Amino acid sequence: MSGGPLAGVRVIDLTSIVVGPICTRTLADQGADVIKVEAPGGDLLRFMAQGSRTPGMSGKFINFNRNKRSACLDLKHPEGMAAMRRLLATADVFVSNVRPVALERLGLDHASLTAANPRLIHCGILAFGSDGRYANRPAYDPVIQSLSGVAATFERAVGEPRFVPMVMTDHISGLIAAQSIGFALFRRASTGKGEAIEVPMFENMASFVMSEHMGAATFEPPVGPTGDNRLLSPDYRPxxxxxxxxxxxxxxxxxxxxxxxxxxxxxxxxxxxxxxxxxxxxxxxxxxxxxxxxxxxxxxxxxxxxxxxxxxxxxxYNSLEDLMIDPHLQDAGFFTLEEHPSEGRLRRTRTPNRFSGGMREDALHAPRLGEHTREVLRGAGYGEAELDRLVAAGAILEPAAQPEVAA
The missing domain is CATH 3.30.1540.10 (formyl-coa transferase, domain 3)
Structure with missing residues (x-):
């Protein structure tokens, strides 16, 4: 592995769907060694997005999981959990979007892990912060768009609440999580100690919306109504x-x-x-x-x-199809073609941001479920006979041993 400002940083990625994978893809694109730990069923995004050639490799999964390695561990199996702990002992960063109560039940909360690895940075991406009454509730992007006022801005602008037709709160929260990890790595460089980071989607999106639309209500008492009337105009559009x-x-x-x-x-x-x-x-x-x-x-x-x-x-105005042939993006080489070992010829987006000190030179394809299980566990000290035994016990899975899943 070479190049990129995060070269040498190892990330254990226990995330799924979009918000966590966006965070860890950002770290991977900048050179981090990201090990995506998946349960035997795999990340749900492998199957729920339209467009795939083979089951478990949807286009959206491929886009959000490049430059990562996949290890398939059954964390409900004692030896699968033991393998997870051995990986975490080698890690700089642990990223999860699992609810805190579930992490504590698994013994994967920061307090439990820091004794074995005091340099570990644990970033928990949560639906809601731990200080409020919504803590530990489940949520996906549309729930956060509805709660945080994103949908309400459409009602003010066009007369009915709507969702932004992309998982915007996942993207924004995932990028904030990646940024927060960068801050924590910087602090660890001087203190030598890891820390726990909490990135709540609801609070981040409420901040995002109200920084824009609190307006006259910034003052106490308010000097006018909430909302930026330019942005909420029906003619604020192409x-x-x-x-x-x-x-x-x-x-x-x-x-x-x-x-x-x-x-x-x-x-x-x-x-x-x-x-x-x-x-x-x-x-x-x-x-x-x-x-x-x-x-x-x-x-x-x-x-x-x-x-x-x-x-x-x-x-x-660019349609989605226009965007794929935009002349500026063509000049920049934004869309590139690659050969995936199982999915054939694919189109991918280039990492937009450039570092004069060097960029990641290798481009790992989005992994099949468990594609790198043996590889990453060898790196954690497992021998071949022990790996064979773990496969036979069902504690870990390899691609050839995956159950067949319908698209």
Missing amino acids: LATKDGYITVGPNTDAQAFAFFEAIGQPELRHDPRFCSAAMRTANARAYFSVRAEGLAQRTTDEWLEILGKRDVPAAR
């Missing part, structure tokens, strides 16, 4: 042109006044509703309406040329 859609973002005075000239209404710079950023914010609905009416008069390409000459931020 706007129709003669032949498609475009998005514009003229926020500064120079940009707004250049936009007014572009749509043939230069006099609007003197309109008291639009003459400053503060007034355009206060009158966001009217300002967005002017933008929508003006943009309907020309084609997308015409507007991109006109607005580009005036240095007004603007971009065409």
Whole structure:
């Protein structure tokens, strides 16, 4: 393994679905040796997302689990748990999105593990923080979107509560968890000690939403209602042109006044509703309406040329299919093709962020369930005869011994 700022860091990954795998993929992409520990049934995401060539290898699982090794251990089996503890003794970081009560029952809580490995950093990604009454409740992304106000922003904007059509709270919380682990590794470099990190999805998303929308309620007593009326305007969206859609973002005075000239209404710079950023914010609905009416008069390409000459931020609207052929992403080599040993030719996204000090050079394919069980346990000191015995006892699984699972 080579390259990347986290080269030499070993992560034991007891996570599933999206929020945890996003965290550990971020660490893996930066060079960490991530060992994904899966139960005999495997991560549910292997089977629940549409699109696969073979059972247990869905497209979404492949995207969220690159650069990892999979060890399949039955933690309900005493020897499977013993193998887990031996792996944890070699680890720098342990990441889980298992509820704390279940971790304590397994003896995998931080207090139980730190005696054997005082340098271990344990990051627990939770639905809810341990201080509140929702602690230990189960939740997935839509539950958090509903509770945290994400769905409510749609009701304010378009008249009905909706979910963002991607697991946004999982992505954001997973990235925050990866960031928090980086902070803890930095502190450990000076103290020599590990620590427990708690990353609650609900609180993180409530912070995310209310940092944006607390607005006038920041003050006590409030000086106005909650909500950023620009972002909650029905016209805060891609706007129709003669032949498609475009998005514009003229926020500064120079940009707004250049936009007014572009749509043939230069006099609007003197309109008291639009003459400053503060007034355009206060009158966001009217300002967005002017933008929508003006943009309907020309084609997308015409507007991109006109607005580009005036240095007004603007971009065409990309469908998901358009995104896959976006010229900038093609220039950057964002989508790459690889040969997977069991799944054949695959498309993957490149790690977007670059480090001048070096990047991970190897690109491990998303693993089959238990693909690296023997490999990682050999690294923890197991011999071949002992591994054979564990396989026979059902404490560990290898790919050839997996039960067949319907897609």
